[in-house]
Amino acid sequence: MNYSFLSSPKVKKIGIWGLIALGVLPQLPLIISWFLGIDSNWNHIAEHLLPKLLINTLSLVLLVVLGAGLIGTLLAYIMSHYRFPGHRWLNWALLLPLAIPAYVMAFVFLGWLDYSGLIQTQLRAWGVNMTWDARQGYTSLVIVLSLMFFPYVYGVLKPNFERTYPEMDIQAAALGAGPWRRFWRIQFPLAFPSLFLGMMLVMMETLADYGTVSIFNTPTLTTAIVSAWQDFYSLKLAMQLASLILLVAWTLFMVDHWVKVSRPRVLNKWQKITPTTLKGYQAWSIFVLVFTIFSISFLLPFIQLLYWAIISDQSFTDSKYWSLTINTLGLGLGAMVVILSVAVTFELLKRDLQAGRWIQRFSQLTLMGYALPGNVIAIGVLGILIGLEHQFGLTSGWLSQSIWVLILVLSLRFFILGQGPVSNGLRQISPQMIQSAKSLGASPLRLSTKIYLPLLKPGLIASSGLIFLEVMKELPATYMLRPFDWSALSIYTYELSLEGNYEGAALPALLLVLLGILALWVSQRRRR
Amino acid sequence: MLEIKNLQLCHSQTAICQNVNLTLRKGEIFGVVGPSGVGKSSLIKAIAGVMPLKVGSIYWQGKIWSQEQQVVALEKRGLGLVLQDPALFPHMTVEQNMVFGLTSLSKSDKQKRIAEMLAFVEMTGFEKRYPHELSGGQAARIALARSLAPQPQLLLLDEPFANLDKDLSLRIIGRLQKLFAKNKTSVLLITHELKEAQSLCNRILNFTANGLEPLVA
């Protein structure tokens, strides 16, 4: 087949706008919903529900970002500046909480902390009556979400803390700045874009979270979207509520853009810092601190799941777990292939066309899916595809009821995880490098295998792990869009936990966590 | 007055140590020349207190600055420092870079000082630029201006003119002479250009394997 037509700039331009259009697809129904008139229930919602929803949502987002930000920053600082026993494995084990789906974490935590939970029951048996209600207020919810999400901050911030620019620090000191001022005016602002990126991920995860808040029965915008649909049978209302989330996400991206603009460009003079090796009680107390966080956020929940899985009526040997695992892996693989190949194509096109402001702006919009709950994207895309089927007289389900729709929706939701690393990787490949390779007679194939691929590889591997992880954990979209007789670990976990059968749900959840660990291990392999 | 007594500077690779003794009085401008790699930059780092020393001591105005196990923090020394790397703060504009050391001045004084110093290095109009928008030579001039702005009594300069063209360096050196004379600044200039040293300094020392020696012309 002849691909030479692909080289024409016109085709490329159409291609890039086509991809952008595809990327903003899930947002269209949200915007269109406002043109269908204000839903008649808005008055009721605004009077009785909205204030509480907004307060809950904003408080949670702020508190969780604070909690996850603090834990993540503290750990990133400790792990980059100090060496102590156990440092080597904790270094990446601290990312493991990402392998536990948030809703699983929530029922594990309630299983411990609630009035009827392990701890309070035991305390009452000893005659200690606690009056603390774990589900009341924000405390335990914020703790759970912060423990779930701190690895985002930790992961992006640690590489920043691992490097230093001694001359700059010396200069600042010579100009009279003490350690405190040097940290706040120099080190912190320089690490801030990364910190902000981590915090933005946390904020978007918190906004999109449905599982955890519904287990705590704390109404937020995301749960309101679902109940607008369930209680008022109004998809329009659900979409209009969802557009509030979109608004928050847009704002976040604008702030991020602004942070990035003021970000210091190319600093090639970073040096790796020399970490301090701790000894004696200092080493042990730091180890205990880090290990405690690791235990609460991963080890203990993991052990709990293991225990439940063992006492439950579910069994590994059941053949359905094979197919569930295979389906889960296949889904992850599919989304990974789509996201990464689209991301590479997209970024190459952008670069080839020396994309102007409009393309840059609009391509930011394609990343917004990350902040939207999966069901919002799912229903939007489903509507569009079914419309297409009707339009073209296709057999129903040909488009809308196939694994491809699910993969498409998941790719739209998690596109940001591929786009970021790919665009970072491409930035290291200068156009001059390509020019000189071409002048040496390198064929396109050689160019990709010898230059693009090796330089992009670390980023691609890291992001494929993350994509896998997120896709496997995703529930609402997967549940809504899966084809007939098709299930995955996340769905099975959910269905078993639906009626409170947490012991039963533990086994598929455990398999999910194990696959997640594998994905994390793959994504971190090169860095260790 | 800066006094360096018995300071031992050792090379980690060659294990050769130099013994340094130096007295720099108020208003004196010393040049230090010598082949590269001999440890001139280490001398400056030792005086700035960012390199621990094992043997010897450094005094300023009769007070101890550095000796073994005892170091006054760099930010408390009130000296000016220009390193080979301009090390401008990349997230701040030129103006913000320059104001960083001017904490004790009023707002209008700050503005005045910045304008003065930018004119001094012929960089007026660059206030709002970010470091990544400057060339190497421009960054070096801003780094010099930033260190001069707080009017330190002791100034340590490590190859400040390396990236500048000849005419410009000469003009700046001319202004520096006047400024140092007016403020009675003590200056230690490290350079590999003998001519630079000759045009600016009262005295020139040669840094060799034996330590600091008066330059025999």
Next chain:
Amino acid sequence: MSLKSIFKPLGLIIATLSLTANTAFVQASDDLVIYSSRTVNLIQPLIDGFKKQHNINVKLMTGKDEALIERLKMEGRNSPADVLMTVDAGNLGLAAEKGLFQPLNLGPTEVVVPAHLQDSNGLWTGLSLRARTIIYNPKLVDVKSLTTYEDLANPMWKGKLCLRTSKKVYNKSLAASFVAHFGEQKTLEIFKGWVSNLATKPFAKDSEVIKAVNSGQCAVGIVNTYYVYRNQSKNPQSVAKLFWANQETTGTHINISGAGITKYANNKENAKLFLAYLLSNEAQKIFADLNHEFSIAQLVSKTATLPFKADNLPITKLHTEQFKGVKLMQIAGYE
């Protein structure tokens, strides 16, 4: 540029994946396609029984009620679904209202569904019963003090009541039945009373309400009975006991699981066979055994009767009044 070399392998991957994936959707035309909001483990034994009797292949898609209904609506004429099975009369009523069903015309069935448990236009039918009633902790409550759902709004229960979230459809239907029986004003007062009596904020699941009553966090709660039976068979030492509410008045609230044949069903005859099977004595027994639900057979038979007096409100009211009920719960601050 190197786009070409990306497209070639990509095209290949997509082509092979498409081939393997599409085989999964090739659908024999006489397969019976069921959309169900009951989870697989609760419906599979019924499907197996049906298959054994009729040798008809069944394809099942489970999902949430609102998603399945929306999907059916979007798919319209092209929908592959033949049968929609859901729990709760509200969902069935909604599907009927949106024109997703066609008249059943089942003809005579082994178990005859009473008129108040099916759609007045014959678009859907109830298949099994679920009762929602009071649960109490005998250590904390004298059973004599229990009477009705409404009475739990009485200040004497302050700090003693546990509820499940108002978002759950079971509670929405219960609310609808209140509106039908007592009118909106009284219903709002009941909910306000409930909210002020709460021992803790509403739980996400019935099973948590049962746990809370067991552990003494609260003295009374309202749950679906099969959760209690299930819990008792799992934890024989649990103390929580069922109380049949409103026996002297309206009867204990019941809801149904039910089904209808979709408007554009490709296999109408097989769909009828399936529903008729579900109303056979055999299937009714599976319903009752599988999930500790009550069968319609139990309600109508003269020998094996229900252990309580059931509310005989026309079940369609659970749909028509549900919206009012939901709003009242929200106004009362019942989360």
